[in-house]
């Protein structure tokens with residue numbers, strides 16, 4: 001739809017943000033549905049985050065995405081942060097609800113949707129192993145723990161961080177925290193293995209968070225990384241007859257859930273997927 005006085009502002013705040021695919025994905029979707037919004041990328045330095053948030057408020061933006069490094073710091077600058085985002089400790093989506101800025105997190109729900117749609121798994125049958133306990137792990141671990149899976153093991157190089165995440169999830173499911181170095185003791189009975197560490201991401205594409213030969217045959221192996229689309233871990237998993245899943249769908253679905261919050265309209269998933277897959 002042509003930009004005019006009725007057009008409302010959406011966007012993403014990050015630093016850096018130049019390589020974000022969100023503007024392309026959202027604008028293609030908005031155009032396809034002829035909705036009166038436009039989505040821009042805002043490179044906001046950490047020290048300017050408060051002014052940027054107030055600017056968005058003053059300009060009456062409908063909402064925006066928040067990415068690295070602002071996902072935690074923005075929480076203190078909003079009027080409200082919903083329960084899930086507060087527990088996860090990070091906001092990736094802001095909605096301006098009649099002047100009130102509300103923080104949410106669509107990463108975990110986006111991950112679950114993508115996992116379900118792409119692998120067709122039954123969550124209630126899964127014994128989960130999460131590799132990593134950083135920012136990316138929190139939303140995904142929270143969503144999985146809440147989804148009715150049988151149990152969760154969190155393995156991290158720094159055990160204290162795995163312990164912290166365990167305490168966040170313990171009221172939701174049977175959960176353990178273990179050292180990544182002892183992974184061979186915990187991996188054999190796992191049916192779903194999720195890599196949330198950055199190990200294997202471009203340009204270090206040869207690296208894997210755990211040796212591939214430890215992957216149980218026939219398990220589902222999911223890697224949040226989408227550059228490259230098939231990490232060495234996923235390649236090795238495929239060689240062992242595992243079902244593989246990457247982070248591309250999570251990116252699309254977290255965006256789609258934010259889009260739905262802002263526009264109130266069911267997002268055109270195929271358009272969004274297509275926009276960022278080239």
Ligand code: ATR
Pocket residue numbers: 131132133134135136137156157158161180196197198199209
């Ligand atoms: P993100 O927000 O992407 O999760 P993060 O919060 O820095 O980034 O977390 C990175 C995760 O990858 C952590 O779990 C980290 O382990 P530590 O908590 O021990 O640092 C993990 N990670 C990064 N590099 C790693 C490596 N070479 N081997 C094992 N784990 C690694």
